Amino acid sequence: MRFSTFVGIDWSGARGLRHPSVQLAICEAGTDAPRLVPAPGGAWSRQGVLDWLGALSGDVLVGMDAGFGFAAVPPFTGPARALWAEIDARCGDDADLGGHSYITHRRDSFWMGAADGPRHLRAHLRVTEQVHAASGLGVPTSNFVLLGASQVGKATLSAMRLLHRLGWPVWPFDPLPAAGPLILEIYAQAFARMGGFRGKLRDRVSLDLALSRLGSMPMPPAFASTFPDHIGDAIITAAGLRTIAAEARWWAPAALTPAVAVTEGWTFGVG
Numbered sequence: 001m002r003f004s005t006f007v008g009i010d011w012s013g014a015r016g017l018r019h020p021s022v023q024l025a026i027c028e029a030g031t032d033a034p035r036l037v038p039a040p041g042g043a044w045s046r047q048g049v050l051d052w053l054g055a056l057s058g059d060v061l062v063g064m065d066a067g068f069g070f071a072a073v074p075p076f077t078g079p080a081r082a083l084w085a086e087i088d089a090r091c092g093d094d095a096d097l098g099g100h101s102y103i104t105h106r107r108d109s110f111w112m113g114a115a116d117g118p119r120h121l122r123a124h125l126r127v128t129e130q131v132h133a134a135s136g137l138g139v140p141t142s143n144f145v146l147l148g149a150s151q152v153g154k155a156t157l158s159a160m161r162l163l164h165r166l167g168w169p170v171w172p173f174d175p176l177p178a179a180g181p182l183i184l185e186i187y188a189q190a191f192a193r194m195g196g197f198r199g200k201l202r203d204r205v206s207l208d209l210a211l212s213r214l215g216s217m218p219m220p221p222a223f224a225s226t227f228p229d230h231i232g233d234a235i236i237t238a239a240g241l242r243t244i245a246a247e248a249r250w251w252a253p254a255a256l257t258p259a260v261a262v263t264e265g266w267t268f269g270v271g
Helices: 046-055 078-092 100-105 127-134 153-166 188-194 205-211 229-244 259-262
Strands: 005-010 023-028 060-065 182-186
Touching: 005 188, 005 229, 023 229, 046 153, 060 078, 078 100, 078 153, 100 153, 153 182, 182 188, 182 229, 188 229, 205 229
Parallel strands: 005 060, 060 182
Antiparallel strands: 005 023
């Protein structure tokens, strides 16, 4: 394993300039517990995360809990990188890397409620999400669904804008670089499952137990006894990435074909 630093990001597609649900955690190779990265001004903006990532150097592996692609159905059959550029250009006036202008542009592609007809007709799943569902990790939500507490489509659009502007290699859309930073899509609940838990991690006892199962030391004594699930997601992601990054099977899922890699992408830790 060439990576020496691991970052977990819990992401958001919400409107606004500051997002308490956006959380970052970081750890180095070894067994020390991940550390929360304090947010400037008390809460992260998405632009602030982009700026923070842009200042990193070295062999950094970043996992973001957001979709990086759409299912390869019309009009999303082309390379994802071209889509990211299109979304960023279309949403140039949206606040804090928001993607709402693109929703208006492609309104017929997304499901936003009963007026759009049966949900399943627009809730296309990527191949990685189909594998996710078959593996027992839970029921994935389509990136085309933009309504409900579990919707992930708005976070997907804002993540795509960040990827386009960051300019890093992105797995699996790009070849793995021999050195330097890399960013990939993750599902925080997959790491919680690896740590022996179903559902969100919101208390110190559960988080420490999950961390121990991932080969990590517990959080320091001063760490809070309870906390929002976004914090638990970021911490378990950083620790989980450190644990599985050296395992070759996660980098080569059987269903990850070259066509899927360039259009839909994949969720690292699934498959």
